[in-house]
Amino acid sequence: MYTDSGRPRSIWLRPERAGRGPAPGHDRARIAAAAVGLADGGGLDDVTMRRVAAAIGAGATALYRYVDDRDELLQLMADTALAELRFPPVTGDAHADLLALARELGTVCRRHPWLVDLLQARSPMTPRGVDYLEHALAAMQQVDAPGRAKLEAVALVTGLVAMVSRTELANGGSNGEREAAQAEYLRAVVENGEHPHLAGVVASSAPAGDGEDLLGRLLPRILSGLLTPGREPGAASRRESPRSR
Amino acid sequence: MYTDSGRPRSIWLRPERAGRGPAPGHDRARIAAAAVGLADGGGLDDVTMRRVAAAIGAGATALYRYVDDRDELLQLMADTALAELRFPPVTGDAHADLLALARELGTVCRRHPWLVDLLQARSPMTPRGVDYLEHALAAMQQVDAPGRAKLEAVALVTGLVAMVSRTELANGGSNGEREAAQAEYLRAVVENGEHPHLAGVVASSAPAGDGEDLLGRLLPRILSGLLTPGREPGAASRRESPRSR
DNA sequence: GATCTTCTGTGAACGGTGTTCGCTGTGCGA
């Protein structure tokens, strides 16, 4: 049933325990938990095979009995974090339900900042990731839109959560050398005067509003644009300015 | 004028040539070009300090005279790639202009797949990145929306381009082991039957439509939701289903 | 119960990484 009839490529289809030999001294859950602990403390860069192994009291290379790759370890971590999702009940209001789901994902991202990187690198098709997708689709059950559009909506919601979480963490977290450099350069660009629109926008906008609900403000607007079936907003926009071209 | 009155933290504020010593044998542009060439061939992982140095015929550690960090080298690369942007003229139709700009960014991303990673890791505040932002804001000059909303719109447009480019490259590029594993697991999940909504959507949607204009389909809808001033779509959605809660 | 087979954990090792540190020169400013 597998594509080349060998052993499954996906870790999620590989049984954790093979029948024959001695019982493993560790398990995926413990390993993933240890890795999550390391990442929570110092980011994904602190998740090295040696350090994770040491954290569970194993030799440096024991992890390769449980995981083919460092990348598979990261998948385990993503799944472990997504397991913290408390799916809000489906009420029938697709927009509100998706917003609630997005907020849940946001809180998990706040707890595990590194999850943002894993979410954006590629949508993590882990068991809990699939559950998340299923829940989102269930929330949109009564929406009149093709399946493709719904999948795209989920991807966009997830991407938006990642984006918002990233800016939240950048504003709140101990601003590293990198942010300082960016701020320094941005200040210089604005003062230089060759970017009037940027200068105007930077001057006019309040400084980084803290407790403001970005998700609640952006997501409904995006969803309303995405999931409304008939209106064809692109055509309207094109009709508004017939002089162009 | 700098925050701690030392030497600028940002590479863009540091003069390429210091006055005193012998003339440098290389320059940022050549270094960045070499790095871009490596990344185009084999991804960002192929961009190591040693290899880039070798590509310009320099010793392994000579790069540190031009760049503080590997990360600064990546910034140089992002700027070099963004320099390929051919900004489409501003017509006055904000939606159309932003779509055209997004398409331009998309073609650059198609040429330099690694740029997607750099765009998503953090918005690259490089000179060309600032130009991009300025151009987008100019396209929205006549839009009646607060500056914050415009900045958010730009971020969303960029994020959408990154997302679309990623899926394009994943579909088109030589599918690695990773994609195979994901596909294998997804098939198993669908066959298993515990995720009916997902199964339905996967079954109903056509297989990966190739020449279909994702950007042109998604971006106008998103923008229409984002940039329309008065309508408060969130409230409308809440009013549509008063029975919930 | 004995044997066989498979699996587990390990330590050493390989090739590679980013980065630091002296060192030798070189060429501009004084």
Next chain:
DNA sequence: TCGCACAGCGAACACCGTTCACAGAAGATC
């Protein structure tokens, strides 16, 4: 002309992911 700041370089450091052969343990088979 002199001095000094800077360019380039080689060696070195502390890691990294991953491979491999090998010890030993435990289920399967007889």
